[in-house]
Amino acid sequence: MTADSIFSQETVSLTVSCISASYGRCQVLKDISFHAHAGELTGLLGPNGCGKTTLLRALCGQLPYSGSCLLNGRPLEGLSSRQLARQISYIPQRSGIGISLPVMEVILMGFNPVLGILQQPSAGQKALALQALKAVGMEAYAGQDYQKLSEGQKQLCILARTIAEDSSLLLLDEPESSLDFPHRHQVMRLLAKIAGGQVLSCTAGTFPDSGRTPGAGSVPVWNDLDNRPISPKTALITLHDPQLALEYCSRLILLKDGVCISILHPASDPVPQMEEALSEIYGPVRLYTPDSSGKNENCGSGRSSNEDNLSSRNRNEDDGHKNRRLVLLPG
Template sequence: MISARDLRVRLDGNLIVDGVDLDVARGEWVMVIGPNGAGKSTALRAIGGLLPFTGRVELNGRPVDTLHRRERAKTIATVNQTPTVPPGMRVLDYALLGRTPYIPPLGRESAADLAAVQEVLESLDVAQFAGRRLETLSGGERQRVFLARALAQGAGILLLDEPTSALDIGHQQEVLELIDRLRAERGLTVLATMHDLSVAGEYADRMVLLAEGAVVAAGTAREVLTEENLAKHYRVRVRIIEGEHGPLVVPVRG
């Protein structure tokens, strides 16, 4: 479970996240949306303990800033929008990075670590790429490998920053369906940022709309994705069409 209260983040003296309150229940998928510069990625990084903040953030009832780095990595796994990958790194080696919290200093991965990574690679259908370099894979394949590293951590909480931003519509759906399936199978709690509002509404249990660093709307997709909210905070004209799983947002020319 994730709980944030009065979360504030300053970067270079500028207030980027301004008093955010946020809750994500165990097993829930919450999408954070908002226009560019709203503070979505910054809030996510602060919740993951990767940026200094004021206020309070708790993971499973424990303040994130009191967790040892290894303990935090066993609790929460983050997939950044553009993960840094060393040149020439192979899929297996990258996925094994997720086992770092379990490997003693100056130690090596154990047979159990290798088995855990193999199981994750097979579940994501990328085991056949174990010996290949990441840069040789397609966008959708790389995204599954990024997820594999996160899942190999064994964390119950996933933070996903624009997990489909570089993917075409087919690979977007593939990755999101995969995340949803793994969430159900493993009881994962997911907090994600996303720009595509229709896609976000299709998969989110709840949504949080940020604008200028603050929460301006929260609730179900139907409660948040309204023509009024989007006109006010995105400065855009849209038409909302009822979809099978959530509202579909269609831009309307002026």
């Protein structure tokens, strides 16, 4: 297990048990149960209308549900919306910021759950916000108008806000859907790092990765301004594109008609089993596992051993790839 191998302990942080929810008389979620682990991305896959977004909204407290949901051992149900906001960062498909604001102001919104209603962000929080912007490589845009950014840049800003928020559960609703190809991967890589706590890694080097010189996206150094404990985050993410999900998520929850039909671990599950599960959602599909060095493995033939998988993960870690490479094609 990927997460286990990194933190060498079981890090189940989100336990969803038997969640059901309905819009009026129409039941949209039926007895959904799963675990999600801190430090990794958990993907929610399913056809349109399967209840992905509904599940996120239920977890956000925006839709009443039955069943229970534990975050780090504490139930989410009893929390006020303000307490929920402190625990959860919600990242929509595209941010609903409709007026011109400096990018910096958008990042500072992330501190609202911990600020009093009449309170202003402190100088320390402003410094943190700037650090978060640096982490996504957008510090040059701090004073610019958020509305004038491209969709990709906007999404990076929202991720910077998420970094600033530093809440333990991230809920992302198709964060990639409005982005172009390079931005999709950039955003997913960044997300993986945020979830892994790597963006927050301090100079002392708690994690072995942090000292390395990274490849594509530079991993910024967090100056640990407020001595916050650096924690991996649980990230639940609905994805439009199963290919991205296979590439970046450690765990995939497959939903169909409001029911959880299977849970996949792209790093370790047998390819035919995954093929079968994915076919339930996307129709007949085939999974290839091209060798990372370029030579193709045949579909279904190769079951990577745990060892192979681990080495592959290590090789790709810097740019956020956690899994062996899998290519999904219509069958």
